[in-house]
Amino acid sequence: MPESEFEEARRAYQRAIDGDRQRPEPYGYLGQLYDRQQDYRQAARYYEAALQLRPQWQAVRYNLARAYLHQGADAKAYHHYRLALEQNPQDVKAYNDLGTLYERWGQFQTAASYYREAIARQPDRPQAQRNLATLLLKQNRPHEARVLLAGLLKNHANAADLHHLLGCCDRLSGHLEEALAHYLQSLNLDPHQAHVHQDLGKLFDRLKQPAAALICFKQAQTLNPQQLDLYGSCANMALQLERPAEAIANWLELIPRLPDYARTWLETLSQGWVAHQYESSSDSYDQAFLARQGIIQQLLTGADVSSCQQALAHLYRRWGDVRLEYGAILEAQTYYQLCLKLQPEDFQAKQGLGASLLAEEGNHKGLPLREGNHKGLPLREGNHK
Incomplete structure (x- = not known):
């Protein structure tokens, strides 16, 4: 949202609050406004104010939980997700987000159960299936992940992230040429994915093609210069190519960052x-x-x-x-x-x-x-x- 539109909306909601401080709606809508700007701290502040006036406002309860999740305030996020599910046991988004929270905590089995709860309630919603497939890959279960992804791909053939995840399935299964094809297709659909360029670089390194790997790592570095391990990856490929000066230059570039x-x-x-x-x-x-x-x-x-x-x-x-x-x-x-x-x-x-x-x-x-x-x-x- 442009800054001028944001400021105009913010002033309007603030005037509504000043006119009647007992109405929960302006607080909730102002929280949503900050939420869209990814200012989750301010969003949580206004969501909390809205819930003080209307504790059963389930949509705001869910939004508050998600705002805390984005801030890394896991305990608060968990508390409000549980309340949101008590108020609406069919809230698919809350099940999915709780899966994300448990995955963050390393409790993969519990995370998977929440993802499956979300899928069971709304099978045509792809996010929980994507999350479950990613979790299965973390558990080195590529065949199960592939079943989910193949089903998703039927309705989302041009989803770049699905091709990337299928490439990861192939890589873990040892099918490196097939993995290469999926990574390239993912980048053909969306060339601005730093993590896919990085995975492609790792694959080329495994295929003993350091020159191609270096190109991929450099592209990932261009797209995401704050990912520090990419400097080391570029340096390692440069050493394999017997270009030590280039390797040193990467390390020298890394130090100030x-x-x-x-x-x-x-x-x-x-x-x-x-x-x-x-x-x-x-x-x-x-x-x-x-x-x-x-x-x-x-x-x-x-x-x-x-x-x-x-x-x-x-x-x-x-x-x-x-x-x-x-x-x-x-x-x-x-x-x-x-x-x-x-x-x-x-x-x-x-x-x-x-x-x-x-x-x-x-x-x-x-x-x-x-x-x-x-x-x-x-x-x-x-x-x-």
Whole structure:
């Protein structure tokens, strides 16, 4: 609603309240006005006032519950939903919303029962069926979800979200090509769905197509720049494509967007007093933590890409040392390879990778992996005392 229309309506309802403060209708309608503007705090205030004057006004009771639900005031929302159902046991919307509330609480069985109550009372209302299908996917029950979605699709063939959910069913069932087709159809119907671009990116990553995955993650990032995990996804794909500078640039872009608590936590990790605990230690795990501190400091200070790249390579090499020492050979190889993508001339990473390959060969021959079985290939200074 345009601001001028909103203000005109607000003044009219306020004049009605000033003329007769015992009439519940202006309070209820003013609450609805704020509700449409998504100002749920003000909406709840006026709904409460209306119900003080007319406690049995069920439609306002439901609206009040929903306003509290949007605010995250779960206990108040639950209380008013229960009252709304007592006043009208056929209120399908209240059953559906209670399902949403229980799903938020992680009580999936109870949530599903409320969704089914809504469906039983109004089978042609699609929202509860969508919600139940989404819940079944969370429970890894794609075949049951597909039955619901296929029924919905008969009457809503151009619903982009249904194709997305069907794609999720296919992905969970291992039918990746079919999932790809549904995701693409969903985006063809509505190209502005950030979460679908993200899911498509994850699917391309699983199909070992990092270039396509990166395009999808970037599009999702453009549509929803506040979703912080997308920066990490873009960085990971860039690393797979051996574009380390692009990966670092994504992390540097992420840091200023972090919430205060996350940035404070990172700053605490990067404090100098933490380093003193590890500087004199030759333990590989301690050295890895020290390397982690180095990359955090570089990112927090907005260092240039080259410096960050060097610090990240050092961290990968140190974690390679840790995994090799603990016998996780394939993980060690992955870390060393990541290091060498960032710093191709890192001699110690080359040594570590060679040691891990020898260890893997020894394991295949049935030789025990033990400390020293890669003699002559030091992993780091001081590890071959």
